Amino acid sequence: MKATTLKKALITGITGQDGSYLTKFLLDKGYKVHGIVPRGEVECKGRLFNVLDHPHLTLHDGDMLDGASLHRVLMTVQPDEIYNLAAQSHVGFSFHAPEYTANVNGLGTARLLEAMRLLCPNARFYQASSSELFGNAPAPQCETTNMVPCSPYAAAKLYAYSMVQIARKSYKLHASNGILFNHESPLRGEDFVTRKVTKAVAAIKVGTQNILELGNLDARRDWGHAADYVRGMWMMLQQDQPDDYILASGESHSVRYLVEAAFKVVNINITWQGRFTEEQGRDQKTGKVLVRINRDLYRPNDVHHLCGDASKAREVLGWQPAVSFDDLISEMVEEDMRFALQNKRAETIILKAENAA
Ligand code: NAP
Numbered sequence: 001m002k003a004t005t006l007k008k009a010l011i012t013g014i015t016g017q018d019g020s021y022l023t024k025f026l027l028d029k030g031y032k033v034h035g036i037v038p039r040g041e042v043e044c045k046g047r048l049f050n051v052l053d054h055p056h057l058t059l060h061d062g063d064m065l066d067g068a069s070l071h072r073v074l075m076t077v078q079p080d081e082i083y084n085l086a087a088q089s090h091v092g093f094s095f096h097a098p099e100y101t102a103n104v105n106g107l108g109t110a111r112l113l114e115a116m117r118l119l120c121p122n123a124r125f126y127q128a129s130s131s132e133l134f135g136n137a138p139a140p141q142c143e144t145t146n147m148v149p150c151s152p153y154a155a156a157k158l159y160a161y162s163m164v165q166i167a168r169k170s171y172k173l174h175a176s177n178g179i180l181f182n183h184e185s186p187l188r189g190e191d192f193v194t195r196k197v198t199k200a201v202a203a204i205k206v207g208t209q210n211i212l213e214l215g216n217l218d219a220r221r222d223w224g225h226a227a228d229y230v231r232g233m234w235m236m237l238q239q240d241q242p243d244d245y246i247l248a249s250g251e252s253h254s255v256r257y258l259v260e261a262a263f264k265v266v267n268i269n270i271t272w273q274g275r276f277t278e279e280q281g282r283d284q285k286t287g288k289v290l291v292r293i294n295r296d297l298y299r300p301n302d303v304h305h306l307c308g309d310a311s312k313a314r315e316v317l318g319w320q321p322a323v324s325f326d327d328l329i330s331e332m333v334e335e336d337m338r339f340a341l342q343n344k345r346a347e348t349i350i351l352k353a354e355n356a357a
């Protein structure tokens with residue numbers, strides 16, 4: 001019987017939200033998955049907890065800031081597909097660390113593309129591009145919309161996006177940009193607004209937090225589920241020709257609406273009073289203030305309205321999202337409720353033990 005060789009995928013940013021969903025997706029498809037982990041830090045692997053022992057998963061030390069480490073990994077693995085998900089991915093933080101963000105997100109991509117060109121030019125390359133590239137270009141945004149970055153994060157991602165197109169045109173590399181609109185999940189980092197909200201809603205419901213502080217409530221985003229979006233990444237690399245595609249739900253909501261939707265999952269109705277930085281969200285039943293504005297959480301420059309048109313991905317790839325906004329928020333709140341109850345139980349046990357001592 002002829003032995004079949006499994007395809008090899010290499011993922012940078014494997015310990016992030018998308019990295020963990022993509023790893024599970026590719027392992028289920030029968031791939032051998034290799035991941036690059038900066039600093040080899042064990043505690044960063046938390047999101048991979050349910051696949052860490054999988055025989056087809058291998059982690060390698062490597063850093064987007066260190067070209068030699070990327071060369072070493074590519075030489076060892078010789079991947080068929082490369083998914084470049086590694087980034088300093090927080091837009092707000094990029095205003096505090098513009099140089100670092102440019103180095104990881106921008107130059108890091110150039111380093112990886114150059115390593116691929118030299119060591120495995122027949123591999124296929126996916127670049128995690130972002131709807132932030134469009135800045136405040138009018139919605140809906142599609143692949144031909146003007147890109148006007150509003151943050152150091154977006155500027156660095158625009159450089160990476162361009163380097164992918166340059167590699168494709170100059171060296172005929174199979175390199176594609178996925179221009180992904182916001183996608184979330186229970187594994188979303190706690191500094192991003194959806195997870196910050198769902199975590200706070202759960203903690204407020206179980207009584208371990210009193211209030212949720214936010215910045216710009218008027219910003220509108222097109223939020224989908226990470227599981228749908230990693231499927232789209234893979235679909236792009238299965239095409240004969242490389243290209244750039246938007247993945248989006250086509251629906252947008254304000255941060256204010258997100259807050260209302262999340263509290264509704266735990267049967268709290270929020271009513272709003274006051275304007276601008278004086279605005280407050282109260283529990284309709286008790287009148288208690290549960291949400292207030294913190295000026296420090298505003299960004300020096302924000303993107304007001306992102307809403308994507310994913311017609312090209314629908315028509316060419318046959319991609320469409322399966323999870324609705326309401327189901328996404330319910331899943332996130334329910335998962336955070338489980339954590340919040342666990343934490344509360346643990347705190348009660350510790351308190352009882354301390355009192356008994
Ligand atoms: P994430 O959770 O922040 O994950 C980022 C990953 O990059 C982490 O594993 C992180 O590892 C790794 N990383 C950071 N600096 C690195 C370095 N110097 N070398 C190697 N790895 C490094 O982000 P995500 O939400 O999964 O997003 C994945 C990618 O898609 C990112 O490039 C992001 O910019 C882009 N994107 C995300 C969205 C979205 O809505 N989620 C939308 C569009 C585009 P450590 O945690 O150990 O530092």
Ligand code: F7E
Nearest residue numbers: 089091130131132181182191192193194214215216219297
């Ligand atoms: O902010 C507003 C904030 O940080 C969304 C990244 O994955 O998606 C993500 O970037 C909106 C912004 O995501 C708070 O001002 C209000 O208008 O959740 P976010 P993001 O900036 O859209 C894109 C597509 C990426 O590529 C990025 O990698 O919410 N907002 N109050 C707040 N945001 C945060 N984080 N915290 C607040 O307290």
